[in-house]
Amino acid sequence: MKILTGNDLKTGAVTWWDGSGWSLYVDDAVDVGDGGDAIIAREESARRINAPYEIEAEKTQSGVRPAHIKDRIRGLGPTVRPDLTLKPGDPNAVREVI
Amino acid sequence: MYKYDQWDQAMVDARVAEFRDQCQRRIEGKLTEDQFKPLRLMNGLYLQLHAYMLRVAIPYGTLSGAQMRALGDIADKFDRKYGHFTTRQNIQYNWIKLEDAGDILAALAKVEMHAIQTSGNCIRNISSDHFAGAAADEVVDPRPYAELLRQWSSFHPEFSYLPRKFKFAVIASETDRAAMRLHDIGINIVRNDAGELGAAFYVGGGMGRTPMIAPLINGFVPLDRLITYAEACLRVYNRYGRRDNKYKARIKILVHELGAEEYTRQVEEEFALLLAQNIEPPFAELERIRTYFEDPAFAADAPDELDRSDPDFAVWSDRNTHPHKAPGYVSAVISLKPVGGIPGDATADQMRLMADLAGEYSFDECRVTHTQNIVLPHVRKADLFALWQKLEAAGLGTPNLDQVGDIIACPGLDYCSLANARSIPIAQQISQRFAANGKGEILGELKLKISGCINACGHHHAGHIGILGVDKKGVENYQLSLGGSEAEDTSLGKITGRGFDEAGIVDAVETSVDVYLAQRQNGERFLDTYRRIGMEPFKEALYG
Amino acid sequence: MVDLAQTILRFRDDTPVSDPAVTVEAFTGQSNALAVRIEPGEDARSLLPNLERIRLVEVNFPAFGDGRGYSAARVLREAGYTGELRAVGDVLVDQIGHMRRCGFDAFQPDQPLDAGDVEIALSRWPEVYQATTDGRVPIWNLRHG
Ligand code: SF4
Numbered sequence: 044m045k046i047l048t049g050n051d052l053k054t055g056a057v058t059w060w061d062g063s064g065w066s067l068y069v070d071d072a073v074d075v076g077d078g079g080d081a082i083i084a085r086e087e088s089a090r091r092i093n094a095p096y097e098i099e100a101e102k103t104q105s106g107v108r109p110a111h112i113k114d115r116i117r118g119l120g121p122t123v124r125p126d127l128t129l130k131p132g133d134p135n136a137v138r139e140v141i
Numbered sequence: 142m143y144k145y146d147q148w149d150q151a152m153v154d155a156r157v158a159e160f161r162d163q164c165q166r167r168i169e170g171k172l173t174e175d176q177f178k179p180l181r182l183m184n185g186l187y188l189q190l191h192a193y194m195l196r197v198a199i200p201y202g203t204l205s206g207a208q209m210r211a212l213g214d215i216a217d218k219f220d221r222k223y224g225h226f227t228t229r230q231n232i233q234y235n236w237i238k239l240e241d242a243g244d245i246l247a248a249l250a251k252v253e254m255h256a257i258q259t260s261g262n263c264i265r266n267i268s269s270d271h272f273a274g275a276a277a278d279e280v281v282d283p284r285p286y287a288e289l290l291r292q293w294s295s296f297h298p299e300f301s302y303l304p305r306k307f308k309f310a311v312i313a314s315e316t317d318r319a320a321m322r323l324h325d326i327g328i329n330i331v332r333n334d335a336g337e338l339g340a341a342f343y344v345g346g347g348m349g350r351t352p353m354i355a356p357l358i359n360g361f362v363p364l365d366r367l368i369t370y371a372e373a374c375l376r377v378y379n380r381y382g383r384r385d386n387k388y389k390a391r392i393k394i395l396v397h398e399l400g401a402e403e404y405t406r407q408v409e410e411e412f413a414l415l416l417a418q419n420i421e422p423p424f425a426e427l428e429r430i431r432t433y434f435e436d437p438a439f440a441a442d443a444p445d446e447l448d449r450s451d452p453d454f455a456v457w458s459d460r461n462t463h464p465h466k467a468p469g470y471v472s473a474v475i476s477l478k479p480v481g482g483i484p485g486d487a488t489a490d491q492m493r494l495m496a497d498l499a500g501e502y503s504f505d506e507c508r509v510t511h512t513q514n515i516v517l518p519h520v521r522k523a524d525l526f527a528l529w530q531k532l533e534a535a536g537l538g539t540p541n542l543d544q545v546g547d548i549i550a551c552p553g554l555d556y557c558s559l560a561n562a563r564s565i566p567i568a569q570q571i572s573q574r575f576a577a578n579g580k581g582e583i584l585g586e587l588k589l590k591i592s593g594c595i596n597a598c599g600h601h602h603a604g605h606i607g608i609l610g611v612d613k614k615g616v617e618n619y620q621l622s623l624g625g626s627e628a629e630d631t632s633l634g635k636i637t638g639r640g641f642d643e644a645g646i647v648d649a650v651e652t653s654v655d656v657y658l659a660q661r662q663n664g665e666r667f668l669d670t671y672r673r674i675g676m677e678p679f680k681e682a683l684y685g
Numbered sequence: 686m687v688d689l690a691q692t693i694l695r696f697r698d699d700t701p702v703s704d705p706a707v708t709v710e711a712f713t714g715q716s717n718a719l720a721v722r723i724e725p726g727e728d729a730r731s732l733l734p735n736l737e738r739i740r741l742v743e744v745n746f747p748a749f750g751d752g753r754g755y756s757a758a759r760v761l762r763e764a765g766y767t768g769e770l771r772a773v774g775d776v777l778v779d780q781i782g783h784m785r786r787c788g789f790d791a792f793q794p795d796q797p798l799d800a801g802d803v804e805i806a807l808s809r810w811p812e813v814y815q816a817t818t819d820g821r822v823p824i825w826n827l828r829h830g
Contacts (some may be wrong), residue, residue, distance in 0.1 A: 053168060055192035090170045094188055106397045111615060113554060117190050121235075121555040123483055123565045126188055141563075141617075148812055148824040155810055179750070180779060262750065292814045292824070298760055298786035299817075302752025379756045384725075418763055420816040422825035429828065 044074035044102060047082060048114065049095030057117045058092065059107075065092055067129065070106035105139070115140035137141035142205055142506060143288050145253045152295065152440075153250045160184050161243030168239065178627045183301075185259030186242055188500040190558050195250060196259040201269035201287040201311070202509040206500040209507055211252040214491030219245050221292055224492065225556075226477060226485040228549055228600055229308070230268050230509040231259060233354035235556055257295060262303045264294035265374075268310045270318045271510040273473045274434055275518040277464040281338060283313035283330050285431045289422065293368050300375050304382035305390035307375070308347075318323055319511060320627035322355045323603060325392045326374060332362065337364050344374055345396030345403065348597035352633045353393040356401040357409065366412075369421045373412035376523065377404065419628035421606045436467070437504035443469025443521050454529050457540035462525070469522055473503075475515040475532060476547060478540040480576040481569050484514030484550040494535050502528050511600075512549055516543070545587045545654070546572040549600055553593025553610060554617070562610025562617035567591055570647045580654060587667045588626075589650070603627035605668040606650060607634040619646035623653065623679055624671045635676060649683055656682045692748065694792040696785070697769055702741040722773075729757035733764050742766070744789070745773040755787045762788035762818040778802045782809060786819050 047060035048069075054092035058065035060082060067070070071094040075082060079097040086092045106119040109115050120128030122137045145153070147495045160180075167177040185196035197212070204212075212232055216224045219241045220234040227233055237245065249255055258265055267287045275280040290309055294300070300307070310319045313330035321327035327343040339361035346355030362370045381399075383389045396404045445468055449455040451491075462471040475495060478484050488494070495515055499507040502524050503517035510516060520528060532538040541547045548571060551557065553564030568591055575581035590604030594611075601607030607622040618640040625634030641649050656679050665673070693701065703825035706722035708755050709714060709731060721741065723729055732739065742761060744754040758770055771791035778798050781789075792798070816823045 050188060050192070055188065055236075057191055082632050087174075090168075094174055112617065113190070113558075113560070116554060120191060122563065123555050123569065127236075146828070148827065151811055159809055176777075262752075295814055296783070296810065297815055298783040298813075299755045300752070301783055302750050302780075304752075330714075361812075376756055376759075380728075380753055384751060414763065418816075418818070422816075422823065423829050425829045426825045553815065 044097075045076065045079055045097055045099050046072040046100045046107065046109070047075055047079055047095055047097055048054075048072070048109075048117065049092040052090055053092040059118070060086075060095075069100075069114075071110065072100065072107045074102075082131075112141060142203060143284075143430065144199075148248055149292075150253070153253070153255045153257070156184070156255060157243065157246045157250050158590075160246055164239055164242050165266050178262070181242075183257035183258065183261045183263065184242075184246075185590060185671060186239075187239070187260065187601060188558070189235065190554075190556055190560075192235065192370060193239055193242070194556070195234045195237045195242065195245060195256060196227070196568070197232050197234070197254060197256050198259050198266040199230050199254075199491045199509050200234060200291050201267055201273065201284050202271050202511075203269075203273075203284065204507050205252075206496040206505040206507070206510065207501060208252045208254055209446050209496035210493050211248060211254070213489040213496065215245055215248055216492065218248075218683050222489045223486055224489075225483075225552065226487065226509050226515070228267060228511050228513060228551070228598055230264055230271070230511055231532045232509070233552075235552075247372055255345060260306070261301075262305050262307075263301045264297060264303075264307045264309065267291050267294070268308070268319055268324075268511060269389075270312045270314065271516050272318060272463055272472050272518065273313070273508075274436070275463075275465050276314060276316075276318075277466045278316055279314040279466070281313050281330055282434045285427060286313075286328065286330055286340065286364070287311040288430050288433075289368065289427055290371065292656040293371070293422075293504075300379055303379055304384045305387070305392075307378075307392065308417040315629060317627070317629040317631070319605060320600065320631075322631045323348055323352070323600075323627055324355065326371070327355050330364075333361055336365070340367050340370070342370065342374065345393040345401070347391050347393045349391065350388050350595045351391075351393065352597070352602040353397060354631050354633070355393070356396065358401060358405040360394075364427065365424050366416070366421060367427075369415050370408075370412055372420060373408045373415050373422060376411050376415075377407045380390075381407075382388075389407060402444075415508045435505075439470060439519070440521065443467070444523050445469050445521050447491050448526060451526070451534075453540075454470050455524055457529055457538060458525055460540045460544065461542045462520075465519065467519070467586040470519055470523055471525065473520045473528060474510070474621045475517065475523065475537050476535075476541055477514050478541060478547050478572065479536055479539045481573045483565050483660050484548050484568050487515075494537070496533070498528060498531060508593070512543075512547065514547070541581070543586045543588060545575045547588075547591055548572060549588075549590040551592050551598075551599035553591075557593060559596060560610065561595075561612040562619065564591040564593040564608075564610060566617065567608060567610075567643065567646060570643075574647055574651060575654075578651075580658070581649075583658070584654065585664075585666055587654070590625075601625070602633045603631070604634060605666070605671070606653060608646060608650075611640060613640065619643070619644060621646065621649050621653070621683070623669065623676065637676065637680055653679050692793055692797070693771070694781075694794075694798060696790040699769075701791075702769065704741075706741060706743045711716075723754070723757050725751050725753045727757075729760040730764075732761070735767050736761075736764060739766065740768045741771060742768065743771045743773050743793075746772060746776055749775040749777050751778060755783065758784070758787040758789050759817060778806050782806050786813065786815075786817050786821070788818055 343355035508516035550568035554560035593600035624633035706720040776794040
């Protein structure tokens with residue numbers, strides 16, 4: 044599947060296109076098919092997103108898994124600071140993204 | 142320490158106003174990201190993997206207690222209660238909101254700090270010897286010259302759009318603690334036979350994709366021509382440095398392609414023309430700056446003995462202190478490399494504690510080292526034990542300066558959007574491995590440096606052992622190199638062979654260290670043994 | 686016909702040269718041209734033998750990040766050139782302060798600049814550190830009277 048990601052303009056937080064807005068959680072990301080460019084153009088000019096781009100991902104049993112490790116780490120947080128990730132209580136979270 | 146006067150302060154205040162306005166225009170949509178990006182980059186604001194990152198300049202690595210405290214307060218108020226000290230003697234905050242950037246700069250300006258030119262293709266923060274003004278072996282304190290260069294390079298009208306970023310280092314001793322010859326321009330302040338001071342210019346060093354050691358292009362530039370000469374070096378680069386290929390745009394490529402001799406000839410020609418322009422600051426300005434770097438009031442009767450009865454303290458004081466020019470004093474190094482920790486990270490509380498300790502024990506001064514540690518430059522030996530106890534209690538007493546655990550690691554793929562692989566976890570595993578197997582204790586000096594991509598922010602080329610993260614079809618992979626040095630015997634490491642995965646690289650480091658342990662002769666360091674026996678025995682053990 | 690006064694921001698009182706600027710190569714072989722245009726890779730010093738007769742030098746900035754034109758401008762001013770020095774191309778408001786310091790006294794940007802923004806940009810820095818030919822007294826000299 045193709046999904047969209049970028050950073051929130053004001054806060055810089057990593058976000059994912061969920062079909063109607065931008066979610067902090069990669070698992071909310073939806074397949075944009077061929078529509079990515081149009082969404083990017085629209086959302087960028089509405090200033091709801093900064094530096095958005097489209098990536099390949101895969102729908103797995105546990106959620107949405109970006110193809111590249113860089114985006115998987117973006118989806119979680121720094122692997123060396125589990126306390127600052129989006130899943131601070133999950134001991135397997137880091138292992139799953141790398 | 143240098144103190145701003147009304148003019149220095151006005152420059153920084155004006156910048157705060159300007160950047161606040163630029164951020165506002167971006168948030169309101171009056172600037173697109175394409176237009177805003179070069180502006181924010183001129184002010185050290187990056188968009189990194191997880192958020193905006195702000196890099197704050199620490200000129201020549203020197204901080205007052207109040208400045209260190211302010212850095213801690215900013216970490217608390219605007220970030221997630223920590224910061225990362227970098228190999229350029231700067232600090233980075235990883236979780237900055239664009240909306241807060243103006244307020245952060247204003248908080249910095251209050252303590253005479255800024256983020257000016259901490260990125261972009263301009264002259265970056267000037268780095269220096271972290272023991273400047275304290276080291277027993279220095280010719281003079283190099284920082285006044287670094288400060289003069291700081292002022293000259295701030296908003297330089299001609300050199301704000303260079304082919305590529307530009308880094309200076311200034312030292313003033315035979316021993317190089319600042320990787321001087323691995324900078325675009327390295328300056329060593331020297332004394333000639335007549336007893337006069339001058340600046341030796343080394344131009345065209347650097348790490349990155351094509352590491353090079355800077356050749357000497359002028360062994361003695363009189364100090365009343367320092368700025369004019371630097372201007373000539375930069376002008377030749379600005380006019381003729383390559384702009385067709387980002388990877389060939391650093392000055393090292395220009396110097397290499399022209400040859401040091403031809404580059405020098407062009408600089409001397411430009412220098413002669415610029416002399417007639419009278420652009421040098423009045424010599425009185427250098428003298429004014431020097432007055433800020435006069436010695437603090439060292440006690441004349443400071444006792445020179447150290448009570449070494451506590452064995453842990455004895456180990457720490459042997460490893461983490463450096464000889465001082467004043468009797469009865471040492472420079473103490475606070476390691477930001479606890480076993481299994483993140484190299485260079487400090488919490489807000491630790492920063493404030495270090496600020497307090499600087500006030501209590503070190504004439505209110507501290508330094509950031511390019512190896513990502515903190516120095517209290519002027520500590521009385523009589524106070525050293527008390528200092529160590531407080532550091533121990535705060536988890537800052539790791540006795541591993543220049544040891545295998547004192548690893549330089551760039552942020553890598555945990556934070557950096559340019560990274561190919563993570564650096565920090567490798568550093569963590571190596572320091573844990575050598576703490577657990579006890580070998581760390583018997584290795585002596587071993588400089589291990591890790592970069593998460595070819596940009597080499599982690600100085601891997603200059604590590605006795607260097608590790609470079611590469612992307613192997615979407616999987617992290619690590620290249621090992623041996624034999625680098627960034628000291629006065631500067632050399633570039635050589636790659637051992639094919640790379641390793643995450644677990645493999647930690648084993649490979651241990652294997653290399655075992656070769657050294659088996660072969661070392663009387664007191665040799667890892668680097669000495671490598672230089673004596675060469676790469677083969679290591680290759681043999683690694684790939685057999 | 687384009688009204689020059691509309692598209693060029695000038696800090697000079699004399700009348701703009703209406704001759705089109707010729708290339709450096711053409712200029713060198715053409716003894717009557719008054720206006721010449723320097724591209725980024727060209728050596729401003731090659732104009733020095735003919736400096737006397739030049740009334741306009743255009744320095745082209747095809748991309749704002751290519752800073753060679755700043756050196757070209759200073760080289761000409763340092764050699765005593767007093768005619769118009771015009772920055773053309775990708776010239777942005779955040780750069781004209783530095784350009785003024787390097788000796789530019791006219792701007793012909795691809796995208797017109799807002800007059801208010803220009804004024805703010807040019808008055809942003811009350812004082813400066815470096816000496817150039819723009820006549821401003823560096824902070825270094827202010828400190829020492
Ligand atoms: S070396 Fe590469 S990965 Fe590491 S901080 Fe520099 S750019 Fe980022």
